Amino acid sequence: MRYLAISLCLLAVSLAIFCDFNATPAVTAPTQFHVVLDAGHGGHDNGATVAGVSEAQINLQIVKVLARELTAQGIKVSFTRVDEESLNSPYASNKKVDDMNKRRAKIRELDPDLVIAIHQNTYPLTSVSGLQCFYANETAGSREYATAIQDQFNHSGLPMYKTVKPTDFNLVEHSPCPAVLIECGFLTNPRERKLLQTSAYQQVLAFHISTAVVRMMKQGGNERCVTNVQPSAMCSVLS
Ligand SMILES: [Zn+2]
Numbered sequence: 725m726r727y728l729a730i731s732l733c734l735l736a737v738s739l740a741i742f743c744d745f746n747a748t749p750a751v752t753a754p755t756q757f758h759v760v761l762d763a764g765h766g767g768h769d770n771g772a773t774v775a776g777v778s779e780a781q782i783n784l785q786i787v788k789v790l791a792r793e794l795t796a797q798g799i800k801v802s803f804t805r806v807d808e809e810s811l812n813s814p815y816a817s818n819k820k821v822d823d824m825n826k827r828r829a830k831i832r833e834l835d836p837d838l839v840i841a842i843h844q845n846t847y848p849l850t851s852v853s854g855l856q857c858f859y860a861n862e863t864a865g866s867r868e869y870a871t872a873i874q875d876q877f878n879h880s881g882l883p884m885y886k887t888v889k890p891t892d893f894n895l896v897e898h899s900p901c902p903a904v905l906i907e908c909g910f911l912t913n914p915r916e917r918k919l920l921q922t923s924a925y926q927q928v929l930a931f932h933i934s935t936a937v938v939r940m941m942k943q944g945g946n947e948r949c950v951t952n953v954q955p956s957a958m959c960s961v962l963s
Contacts, residue, residue: 756799756800757799757800757838757941758799758800758801758802758834758835758836758838759794759799759800759802759836759839759840760804760834760836760838760840761787761791761794761802761803761804761839761840761842762787762804762805762827762831762839762840762842762895763780763783763784763786763787763803763804763805763842764780764783764841764842764843764844764905765779765783765810766780766783766805766807766808766809767808767809767810767819767823768810768812768819769810769819769820769823771783771843771844772911774846774911774912774917775911775914777911777917777921779843779911780808781808782844782908782911782920783843783844784805784807784808785926786842786908786920786926786929787803787842789923789927789930790840790842790930790933792930793930793931793933793934794934794937796934797937797938799934799937799938799941802834802836804827804831804895805827811827811830812826827895828895828898828899831895831899831901832900835901836901837901838869838901838902838937839895839896839899839902839904840903840904840905840906840937841895841896841903841906842906842908843905843906843907843908844907844909844920845885845907845908845909845912846910846911846912847910847912847913848912850912850913850914852885852910852912852913853883853885853909853910853913853915853916854882854883854885854886854909854916855874855882855883855884855906855907855908856884856885856887856888856889856906857870857871857873857874857877857889857904857905857906857907858870858888858889858890858891858896858904858905859888859889859891859903859905860890860891860896860897860899860902860904861890861891862898862899863896863900863901863902863903865902866902866903866904867888867890868902868940869902869904869936869937870904872936872940873904873906873936873937874888875936876935876939877932880928880932882928882929882932883909883916885907891905908920908929
């Protein structure tokens with residue numbers, strides 16, 4: 725009888741061990757890729773204003789279209805600003821510095837995988853036009869994202885100004901994660917100023933930025949967000 729009891733105990737222990745080894749391993753849900761979009765300027769600071777067209781306003785419009793594109797690709801999107809207001813205190817002695825500090829603090833708090841800052845360019849010569857990407861000089865990965873976005877613009881036939889460049893100014897300075905700054909075009913170029921105000925061209929820009937970001941994610945082995953990226957038929961607005 726004693727031997728039977730011991731045998732039963734051993735059987736129970738064996739079953740317990742067997743069941744434990746055969747338990748379904750816990751599946752860790754992949755973390756959603758997270759992008760913070762920064763619409764440059766706002767509030768007291770309109771950025772460039774040319775012929776009554778405000779850079780701050782166009783930046784916000786493009787950011788909102790880009791947010792929709794990225795969200796459609798399964799990417800989590802956050803913003804530094806969602807309306808026309810800047811982040812600085814109205815009592816700050818230097819509103820620009822306070823605004824930048826608060827945007828950086830917000831980005832640190834959100835802890836994203838990527839920051840994309842949207843701006844518009846100006847130049848004394850009105851014939852100058854095109855896009856240009858800058859990247860956070862001191863943050864690993866920034867150059868790769870900026871190059872991918874600029875390559876995407878190049879391949880799509882969008883007008884380019886200059887090649888990707890490092891920068892240590894503006895929001896991307898001391899970025900805690902990869903950060904790129906896109907100068908979408910020149911407000912001083914009459915044709916480009918007109919294009920940049922259209923929802924069709926804003927959609928083209930957003931599509932190509934989003935396509936480049938998704939491709940980078942895929943290369944990084946992060947395929948959870950990748951869906952069907954269809955070639956854009958919207959480049960006709962350029963002609
Ligand atoms: Zn700007």
